[in-house]
Amino acid sequence: xxxxxxxxxxxxxxxxxxxxGNYSIVGPKEGAGNFGEYFDYVMKSDLFGEKTYERAERxxxxxxxxxxxxxxxxxxxxxxxxxxxxxxNQIISSSYAARSFDMPYLGLFGACxxxxxxxxxxxxxxxxGYFKTIACSTVSHFSTAERQFRFxxxxxxQRPPTSQWTATxxxxxxxxxxxxxxxxxxxxxxxxxxxGIKDVNNMxxxxxxxxxxxxxxxxxDTNSKPEDYDLIVTGDLGKLGSEILIDLMEDKGYKLGINxxxxxxxMFRRKQETLMGASGCGCSASILNSxxxxxxxxxxxxxxxxxxxxALLSTTSSQQGDSVPGIAHAVVxxxx
Amino acid sequence: xxxxxxxxxxxxxxxxxxxxGNYSIVGPKEGAGNFGEYFDYVMKSDLFGEKTYERAERxxxxxxxxxxxxxxxxxxxxxxxxxxxxxxNQIISSSYAARSFDMPYLGLFGACxxxxxxxxxxxxxxxxGYFKTIACSTVSHFSTAERQFRFxxxxxxQRPPTSQWTATxxxxxxxxxxxxxxxxxxxxxxxxxxxGIKDVNNMxxxxxxxxxxxxxxxxxDTNSKPEDYDLIVTGDLGKLGSEILIDLMEDKGYKLGINxxxxxxxMFRRKQETLMGASGCGCSASILNSxxxxxxxxxxxxxxxxxxxxALLSTTSSQQGDSVPGIAHAVVxxxx
Numbered sequence: 001x002x003x004x005x006x007x008x009x010x011x012x013x014x015x016x017x018x019x020x021g022n023y024s025i026v027g028p029k030e031g032a033g034n035f036g037e038y039f040d041y042v043m044k045s046d047l048f049g050e051k052t053y054e055r056a057e058r059x060x061x062x063x064x065x066x067x068x069x070x071x072x073x074x075x076x077x078x079x080x081x082x083x084x085x086x087x088x089n090q091i092i093s094s095s096y097a098a099r100s101f102d103m104p105y106l107g108l109f110g111a112c113x114x115x116x117x118x119x120x121x122x123x124x125x126x127x128x129g130y131f132k133t134i135a136c137s138t139v140s141h142f143s144t145a146e147r148q149f150r151f152x153x154x155x156x157x158q159r160p161p162t163s164q165w166t167a168t169x170x171x172x173x174x175x176x177x178x179x180x181x182x183x184x185x186x187x188x189x190x191x192x193x194x195x196g197i198k199d200v201n202n203m204x205x206x207x208x209x210x211x212x213x214x215x216x217x218x219x220x221d222t223n224s225k226p227e228d229y230d231l232i233v234t235g236d237l238g239k240l241g242s243e244i245l246i247d248l249m250e251d252k253g254y255k256l257g258i259n260x261x262x263x264x265x266x267m268f269r270r271k272q273e274t275l276m277g278a279s280g281c282g283c284s285a286s287i288l289n290s291x292x293x294x295x296x297x298x299x300x301x302x303x304x305x306x307x308x309x310x311a312l313l314s315t316t317s318s319q320q321g322d323s324v325p326g327i328a329h330a331v332v333x334x335x336x
Numbered sequence: 337x338x339x340x341x342x343x344x345x346x347x348x349x350x351x352x353x354x355x356x357g358n359y360s361i362v363g364p365k366e367g368a369g370n371f372g373e374y375f376d377y378v379m380k381s382d383l384f385g386e387k388t389y390e391r392a393e394r395x396x397x398x399x400x401x402x403x404x405x406x407x408x409x410x411x412x413x414x415x416x417x418x419x420x421x422x423x424x425n426q427i428i429s430s431s432y433a434a435r436s437f438d439m440p441y442l443g444l445f446g447a448c449x450x451x452x453x454x455x456x457x458x459x460x461x462x463x464x465g466y467f468k469t470i471a472c473s474t475v476s477h478f479s480t481a482e483r484q485f486r487f488x489x490x491x492x493x494q495r496p497p498t499s500q501w502t503a504t505x506x507x508x509x510x511x512x513x514x515x516x517x518x519x520x521x522x523x524x525x526x527x528x529x530x531x532g533i534k535d536v537n538n539m540x541x542x543x544x545x546x547x548x549x550x551x552x553x554x555x556x557d558t559n560s561k562p563e564d565y566d567l568i569v570t571g572d573l574g575k576l577g578s579e580i581l582i583d584l585m586e587d588k589g590y591k592l593g594i595n596x597x598x599x600x601x602x603m604f605r606r607k608q609e610t611l612m613g614a615s616g617c618g619c620s621a622s623i624l625n626s627x628x629x630x631x632x633x634x635x636x637x638x639x640x641x642x643x644x645x646x647a648l649l650s651t652t653s654s655q656q657g658d659s660v661p662g663i664a665h666a667v668v669x670x671x672x
Contacts, residue, residue: 007416009440011466052656080343081525089425090650091445095528099661104345104525106453107648107663109427109443117442121457128464130347148652189417189440192431312431312443314424316484320388325435327443 009214010188010221013127018336020133020179021072023064024290026282027142027168033268033278038290039169040067046143046168053143054088060170060282061086061097061139068135068172068289072179079103079174081125083118084137085110086281087166088148093139103135111310112207112236113190114138115171115285116329119306120187123331126175139170140280149200149315162202164238164264165274171285173293182296186222186332190214192312194325200318204241204264204276207309210326211237212248214307218330219254226256230301233292235284235308235328236264238276263287284308296335303334345550346524346557349463354672356469356515357408359400360626362618363478363504369604369614374626375505376403382479382504389479390424396506396618397422397433397475404471404508404625408515415439415510417461419454420473421446422617423502424484429475439471447646448543448572449526450474451507451621452665455642456523459667462511475506476616485536485651498538500574500600501610507621509629518632522558522668526550528648530661536654540577540600540612543645546662547573548584550643554666555590562592566637569628571620571644571664572600574612599623620644632671639670 024039031042041063048056061084069076082101084094085108098105110117118136125131143153145166151157175184193210211234219225226232226249237245242262249256267278267287288306295301307330313322360375367378377399384392397420405412418437420430421444434441446453454472461467479489481502487493511520529546547570555561562568562585573581578598585592603614603623624642631637643666649658 007413007468054652054656077343085445087426088650089652090423090447090648092648092650092653095445095648095661095663096653096658098528099530102527105528105663106457106525106665107445109421109431109445111426121442121461124464124466125457125460128460128466130460130464132343189442191438192434192441194435312426312428314426314428316390316425317428317432320390322432325431327431327441329442 008221009217010186012186013123013184015127015177016183016185017123017126017175017177018179018181018183019173019293020176020181021068021174022289022293023067023071024171024286025060025063026286030167030169034266035287035291038294039286053141057093057139057141057144058096061093061137062100064170064172065135065137068174072174076101079133079135080131081134083108083122083134085114086139087145110327111312112279112281113308113310113327113329114281115288116306116308116331119184119331120189120329122175123184123187126177133176135172135174137172138281138285140166140282142166142168145280159275160201162240162276164203164276164279166280167267167278167283169282169286171289173289180336182293182333183336184331185334188214188218188330190328192325192327194323196323198323203279203311204238205244206311206324207237207326208241208244208248211245211307211309211328214328214330216252226254229259229303229305231304232260233304233306234262236279237262237309238264240276296333299335306331306333344557345553346522348522349459349520351463351513352519352521353459353462353511353513354515354517354519355509355629356512356517357404357510358625358629359403359407360507360622361396361399362622366503366505370602371623371627374630375622389477393429393475393477393480394432397429397473398436400506400508401471401473404510408510412437415469415471416467417470419444419458419470421450422475423481446663447648448615448617449644449646449663449665450617451624452642452644452667455520455667456525456665458511459520459523462513469510469512471508471510473508474617474621476502476618478502478504481616495611496537498576498612500539500612500615502616503603503614503619505618505622507625509625516672518629518669519672520667521670524550524554524666526664528661528663530659532659534659539615539647540574541580542647542660543573543662544577544580544584547581547643547645547664550664550666552588562590565595565639565641567640568596569640569642570598572615573598573645574600576612632669635671642667642669
């Protein structure tokens with residue numbers, strides 16, 4: 001059902017690309033969180049044996065990529081394309097990691113929406129027969145993000161109540177028409193939405209309107225409703241952002257019930273004191289590529305809507321007084 | 337011919353997506369260069385009526401997008417997807433421009449390879465029937481790039497002999513299976529290549545190996561040779577980089593003749609004193625979306641290979657002692 005004759009934002013994948021391999025790697029704090037037992041690799045230190053946090057973040061991408069390729073029972077030579085992005089300026093974590101692998105590479109930037117962006121593009125390119133096997137990857141690191149976007153780590157700055165904690169985490173999925181695994185059946189491509197939030201410590205509120213927009217268009221385009229999914233999971237709206245999304249959706253006539261949750265809200269335990277919860281590309285990427293895909297494979301969930309959300313700001317745009325635009329892309333993942 | 341049984345990096349578009357509209361906008365210095373008469377819009381000032389150079393760059397994206405849509409005889413509502421990226425941290429020029437338009441958006445980062453990256457992805461998605469009409473856009477601005485990557489403009493720093501001048505320029509192409517215009521028939525997706533160049537003022541040398549890699553694979557994958565093209569045009573290798581590419585290709589057994597040229601080398605006149613020539617995403621984007629497409633339409637060129645090249649560094653990676661990886665993506669554009 002397509003109200004108001006808007007052009008559709010959702011595409012359907014007739015050949016049903018499969019996620020034939022997946023891997024997650026997180027930092028020690030994330031490992032001590034709610035999903036600790038599900039992650040493939042928990043680092044002992046945020047530096048991961050490197051000299052800088054930036055190099056640690058890069059090594060996390062490499063580790064996730066190698067791990068996912070291994071789980072797919074392939075070798076790096078079998079990967080026909082790498083789609084990756086991250087939060088650092090000029091997405092250096094992804095580009096420098098791609099340097100270590102002999103595979104074509106397309107860099108993406110969707111802030112924390114990158115996991116869904118890469119899966120949506122990757123599923124299209126695999127479904128259309130343009131590439132045989134595509135790796136989709138993203139990463140974030142608390143220490144690199146904090147010092148790039150906010151304050152030097154050494155400052156020990158106090159965090160406002162609405163702030164979220166950038167997850168030190170990476171995830172990678174391998175897509176192919178051959179092999180076995182959960183299938184990506186649809187993708188909804190989001191629009192940039194800006195409701196005028198200027199507080200860079202309130203990303204949840206900045207991203208919630210974009211999440212609402214993509215979610216409503218997904219339900220309209222596919223003639224579905226929230227109850228049609230075993231789980232609707234957003235990326236990193238956090239506690240406040242996900243509550244705002246529930247309110248916004250209610251205004252649009254959709255009730256998000258107990259089948260709705262948010263990776264940012266769920267990642268850490270309450271006693272870990274991360275205020276509104278986790279954020280960062282790696283938050284939803286690591287939970288998707290561990291807990292969520294495992295629960296789809298074992299039949300707990302038959303059909304989920306995975307929607308990663310991103311805040312498209314930079315320090316320059318903030319300093320020049322611009323508000324924070326958000327974006328959200330969604331993919332439907334089903335049991336094979 | 338596929339030597340060494342490497343998996344192909346080139347895809348062919350059976351439905352031949354057309355470039356049904358295109359637009360270019362440049363700054364005054366670029367307007368005074370070799371292609372001045374071909375650009376659709378030459379700004380009177382680099383500030384373009386805005387308070388900051390960053391906002392001017394954003395307005396250039398908006399202007400190029402509106403212009404290209406107009407040339408395609410469409411309205412913004414007809415665009416089903418926007419693919420865009422730029423050089424600024426978190427690609428704010430593209431994301432903030434996308435905010436002004438009610439269309440799905442995917443952010444890309446391929447540094448100065450972005451025009452080819454967006455055309456390669458866009459042609460795949462249009463060819464496969466996933467989206468009806470896709471806008472591909474990129475931009476760069478001398479003043480925003482200079483102060484982000486190098487030195488404050490006020491410093492008036494001396495530029496080393498190997499340096500290039502970031503073009504203040506934007507280009508946009510509209511892709512569709514319907515309508516009329518030059519067709520994109522093939523795309524070769526590049527790999528990240530690093531030959532260890534650490535001089536951030538020698539981007540041409542850093543990008544040339546990636547350009548060589550993509551070019552060789554393109555000829556191998558498509559069983560073609562340089563003479564099969566009326567024009568082989570690289571993005572922004574500049575004078576030194578394009579000479580290195582000619583040498584590297586000769587070592588591989590390919591002779592790039594008078595049908596080879598480089599947008600960076602050609603953009604400015606000698607008396608404009610830009611040393612190795614122009615660079616920046618907008619350099620090749622503006623020349624493609626003005627001179628090159630015009631010359632394909634009027635039959636001067638029947639078949640060109642457009643290959644944009646990117647240097648995937650950030651100030652952080654440079655400061656941490658990393659070398660500069662390059663990437664290059666290529667598309668074949670033919671007369672309809």
